[in-house]
Amino acid sequence: MDQSVSNSQDVRKRRVFYIPGYDPIHPRRYRELYRKESAAQAQVSGYGISLAPKQTKGPYGWHVAAEMDGTEVQSDVEVLVWSDIVRGSMEATIAGTYLQLARTAWTYITTGALRRLMRLRKGPVIAALYPVGMLLMQALLALLLAWGVAHKVSLLAGLAGLSGGLVSAAGWSIGLGTGYALLHWFKARDGKLFAYYLMHDYAYSAASRGANPPELEQRMAEFGRLIAEALQDQQLDEVLVVGHSSGAHVGVSVLADLIRAGLPADRPSLGFLSLGQVVPMVSFLPQAERLRADLRYLSQRGELAWVDVTAPGDGCAFALCDPVAVSGVAPEGKRWPLVFSAAFTQTLSPERWQALRWRFFRLHFQYLCAFDRPGDYDYFRITAGPLTLAERYKDRKPSQSRIDVPVSKFTSVAAE
Numbered sequence: 001m002d003q004s005v006s007n008s009q010d011v012r013k014r015r016v017f018y019i020p021g022y023d024p025i026h027p028r029r030y031r032e033l034y035r036k037e038s039a040a041q042a043q044v045s046g047y048g049i050s051l052a053p054k055q056t057k058g059p060y061g062w063h064v065a066a067e068m069d070g071t072e073v074q075s076d077v078e079v080l081v082w083s084d085i086v087r088g089s090m091e092a093t094i095a096g097t098y099l100q101l102a103r104t105a106w107t108y109i110t111t112g113a114l115r116r117l118m119r120l121r122k123g124p125v126i127a128a129l130y131p132v133g134m135l136l137m138q139a140l141l142a143l144l145l146a147w148g149v150a151h152k153v154s155l156l157a158g159l160a161g162l163s164g165g166l167v168s169a170a171g172w173s174i175g176l177g178t179g180y181a182l183l184h185w186f187k188a189r190d191g192k193l194f195a196y197y198l199m200h201d202y203a204y205s206a207a208s209r210g211a212n213p214p215e216l217e218q219r220m221a222e223f224g225r226l227i228a229e230a231l232q233d234q235q236l237d238e239v240l241v242v243g244h245s246s247g248a249h250v251g252v253s254v255l256a257d258l259i260r261a262g263l264p265a266d267r268p269s270l271g272f273l274s275l276g277q278v279v280p281m282v283s284f285l286p287q288a289e290r291l292r293a294d295l296r297y298l299s300q301r302g303e304l305a306w307v308d309v310t311a312p313g314d315g316c317a318f319a320l321c322d323p324v325a326v327s328g329v330a331p332e333g334k335r336w337p338l339v340f341s342a343a344f345t346q347t348l349s350p351e352r353w354q355a356l357r358w359r360f361f362r363l364h365f366q367y368l369c370a371f372d373r374p375g376d377y378d379y380f381r382i383t384a385g386p387l388t389l390a391e392r393y394k395d396r397k398p399s400q401s402r403i404d405v406p407v408s409k410f411t412s413v414a415a416e
Contacts, residue, residue: 059078085215120321146172202281245278270305338396
């Protein structure tokens with residue numbers, strides 16, 4: 001790993017900016033997850049870690065005091081919130097969601113993106129097809145119920161000596177109302193089914209064919225200003241940006257803009273950790289020129305260290321897919337990201353893996369959680385430990401099984 005990305009090897013004070021994925025939940029969820037899982041990891045790994053109220057201005061966050069390897073470290077973690085944007089994009093009616101389904105499927109199929117994504121990993125493509133199949137099944141059940149109720153009404157009317165168009169119309173009105181009530185019932189239970197949630201997620205990027213919606217661009221500019229302010233703080237040893245799931249491609253663009261604008265000469269080390277990324281779901285779309293340009297640009301910069309961690313056991317991520325290379329924009333002299341696996345089947349005990357392996361959405365968050373057989377990936381050592389991201393992985397080799405061949409049909413980039 002290139003030493004030019006790091007101004008300091010040792011960390012006493014750090015700022016962490018966490019960018020969530022497409023998640024409508026209040027950021028306190030991430031604080032509680034960090035509190036619970038850091039305590040579990042500390043018990044396994046034998047270090048000390050505790051949380052306290054945040055000590056910085058800005059977005060929601062918390063303070064972490066840790067003692068690892070004989071060193072005391074103070075870290076402030078802040079969540080760069082865009083959950084309000086997510087909630088706004090999820091306000092579609094039932095009919096509106098089915099329209100999103102049709103538009104999203106049309107976009108991915110007609111552009112060839114779906115076919116090419118399947119050449120990478122089947123897991124995330126199946127995850128993308130799941131809400132389509134689930135919503136279509138719900139619609140079919142609603143139609144069958146509507147037909148059954150209408151047929152029953154007609155039979156009852158016939159027994160009463162009634163018939164004709166009005167009876168048939170009344171039967172279908174009652175039937176369709178009952179079918180629509182069933183769809184409402186399914187939607188009310190989407191907290192367990194995730195069909196509407198995932199449909200809104202994929203539709204959000206597909207609606208603009210890969211371009212960032214204006215409200216997201218505005219929020220990303222705010223994120224960039226917050227990180228830029230932290231990089232001005234000479235008391236810090238590291239500024240670490242963590243992008244999880246969809247937050248990974250948001251982080252790519254935020255950091256690309258930040259570096260283009262120029263960084264202070266005397267600054268903390270800058271690190272970018274992308275976790276469980278789904279970058280190809282966006283970068284493979286025709287209008288994702290901004291993202292592809294940012295991927296290309298960031299992959300050759302010496303101002304930061306970029307480490308990308310996924311795991312084949314995570315069926316919702318494009319595991320071990322180099323997001324720059326597979327998007328077809330890898331330049332000569334490419335240095336980032338360093339791609340390796342969190343290796344769930346090795347870093348979780350057989351008992352723990354057996355308990356989690358079919359909990360797909362929980363596994364997608366495992367990167368932020370404790371491992372009972374930790375390897376060289378430990379989220380809490382990275383975010384609260386005494387080494388910069390660059391120093392921690394300076395000798396780490398990329399996974400041999402990574403996918404780093406160009407697959408995307410669309411490789412055009414926005415002018416820089």
